[in-house]
Amino acid sequence: MSLKSEIERRKTFAIVSHPDAGKTTLTEKLLLFGGAIHVAGAVKSNKIKKTATSDFMEIERQRGISVATSVMAFEYNEYKVNILDTPGHQDFQEDTFRTLTAVDSVIIVIDAAKGVEPQTKKLMDVCRMRKTPVIVFVNKMDRPSEDTFNLLEEIENQLQISTRPLSWPINSGPGFKGVYNIYSSSLQLFRPNVQEIETGIKFDNIYDSGLEKHLGSDVEILREELELLEGVYPEFSESEYLAGNLAPVFFGSALYNFGVQELLNTFLKIAPTPRPRLTNERIVNPYEASFSGFVFKIHANIDPNHRSRIAFVKICSGKFERNKPYTHTRLNKTFKISSPTAFMAAKKEVIDEAYPGDIVGIPDNGNFIIGDTLTEGENIHYKGLPSFSPEMFRYIENADPMKSKQLAKGIDQLMDEGVAQLFTNQFNGRKIIGCVGQLQFEVIQYRLEHEYGAKCRFEPIQMYKACWVKSNDKQLLEDFRKRKSQRMAKDKIGRDVFMADSPFILDMARQEFEKIDFHFTSDFDN
Numbered sequence: 001m002s003l004k005s006e007i008e009r010r011k012t013f014a015i016v017s018h019p020d021a022g023k024t025t026l027t028e029k030l031l032l033f034g035g036a037i038h039v040a041g042a043v044k045s046n047k048i049k050k051t052a053t054s055d056f057m058e059i060e061r062q063r064g065i066s067v068a069t070s071v072m073a074f075e076y077n078e079y080k081v082n083i084l085d086t087p088g089h090q091d092f093q094e095d096t097f098r099t100l101t102a103v104d105s106v107i108i109v110i111d112a113a114k115g116v117e118p119q120t121k122k123l124m125d126v127c128r129m130r131k132t133p134v135i136v137f138v139n140k141m142d143r144p145s146e147d148t149f150n151l152l153e154e155i156e157n158q159l160q161i162s163t164r165p166l167s168w169p170i171n172s173g174p175g176f177k178g179v180y181n182i183y184s185s186s187l188q189l190f191r192p193n194v195q196e197i198e199t200g201i202k203f204d205n206i207y208d209s210g211l212e213k214h215l216g217s218d219v220e221i222l223r224e225e226l227e228l229l230e231g232v233y234p235e236f237s238e239s240e241y242l243a244g245n246l247a248p249v250f251f252g253s254a255l256y257n258f259g260v261q262e263l264l265n266t267f268l269k270i271a272p273t274p275r276p277r278l279t280n281e282r283i284v285n286p287y288e289a290s291f292s293g294f295v296f297k298i299h300a301n302i303d304p305n306h307r308s309r310i311a312f313v314k315i316c317s318g319k320f321e322r323n324k325p326y327t328h329t330r331l332n333k334t335f336k337i338s339s340p341t342a343f344m345a346a347k348k349e350v351i352d353e354a355y356p357g358d359i360v361g362i363p364d365n366g367n368f369i370i371g372d373t374l375t376e377g378e379n380i381h382y383k384g385l386p387s388f389s390p391e392m393f394r395y396i397e398n399a400d401p402m403k404s405k406q407l408a409k410g411i412d413q414l415m416d417e418g419v420a421q422l423f424t425n426q427f428n429g430r431k432i433i434g435c436v437g438q439l440q441f442e443v444i445q446y447r448l449e450h451e452y453g454a455k456c457r458f459e460p461i462q463m464y465k466a467c468w469v470k471s472n473d474k475q476l477l478e479d480f481r482k483r484k485s486q487r488m489a490k491d492k493i494g495r496d497v498f499m500a501d502s503p504f505i506l507d508m509a510r511q512e513f514e515k516i517d518f519h520f521t522s523d524f525d526n
């Protein structure tokens, strides 16, 4: 198959939601359709949870939250589908946001009874910023839900995006009868407690007398609502969807496998194939012959039996080949990757080639950090991996003096993964961890113990913000460092960071040193 046809059959996307809206359940159902897993039915079965989801980490099983972002790929009809899973918990949003830089489109799951929840809004903000095409799946229609028109209005207002229903529910909760697929004019009937895949009954128009047989008096309401809908909403515009301005909306129940296949089929028809991407130097088109890609995630110790670390590379252009020399542009070093892996659901397997849209896992022993670019030699650097301003800080101390080497190694590797940020106070040498969510501290402690055999303790620190300080005036920077010596730290790669313990202290420093630049995230050098 040519490079062009390989690219055109690839759909790389993420499913995101507020926790509990049904992201995991929907992912599992999509995997079932794709034959990537074979346990039909009950999501509650532990088995399916283990094989289908991103249970890379023990901690996830213990806490029931998806901490690691994983990749699940499967073949469906002529398509190659790559689903990038994201952590549900808000304390791991950084991981989710980084993953969103590696997808070409997104499915947002909303709980029909709860409507738009806070985290859904934040995730949509990231999609809007990047103009990522979004499809909305309104889940849990088998439960009593809001009025459909109100729900759509809420989605438009809260998510600040135009919507266009492509399917329409017939009631909800105990009276839920099914979903009419506007896109394909077919009706799918709902049978409670049946989780198997059903085929839709096809009608060419909603005035077909056969509809009454299936829906009884509800058919009138359906007709009225569809007429109203056609009056209110313009025709679905695929180009507006692809431009990130319009979200098609589907309704269903992931738990009952209802409306999922319709979602998948329409998604595959309309969702974008890999798109051009920006580097610092130029726009790279996926159809270019030369391979290029970037690291959006690093994960250590995926397999507890082997000390392994994997860099997840999103392929952006050309064909990736095993054992071909590729340039790591930040280090200006050449690497041959002898055992790249693909992720087929829970399985990893070594592959010989991969194409734009695919995610390849590269075994790594410390050469990669998040954001690194690989090419066939061209010196380019992919852009747009967000970094975050830490909001919570703690001193990290060694709780087992016999294991200080393990602790240092563990901290080093976890920071490379982007789990949190590390600062070393230049005055007293103490190490400070900066996070955006409380749970990250617990994950660090847990992983240090279970993956590195090291014990740590966190101690409180009075701190408001970490600011990267920069100036072309070397002398001025030196004066700043001297004057603020008690509050100066270095980040992991040795850059100067001012640790302000209150907004007042920060304001004072900025007024005193007007010619110094204060940056609140670490990616100001890009």
Ligand code: G4P
Pocket: 017, 018, 019, 020, 021, 022, 023, 024, 025, 026, 043, 044, 088, 139, 140, 141, 142, 143, 252, 253, 254, 255, 256
């Ligand atoms: P998340 O990944 O977005 O956090 O949500 P997840 O899929 O884990 O679903 C959260 C809960 O909602 C689960 O129930 C799941 O079974 C349920 N659920 C998902 N889709 C539907 C649906 O269409 N209808 C109904 N009625 N429920 C749905 P749980 O009891 O919290 O977990 P579990 O014991 O079933 O795993």
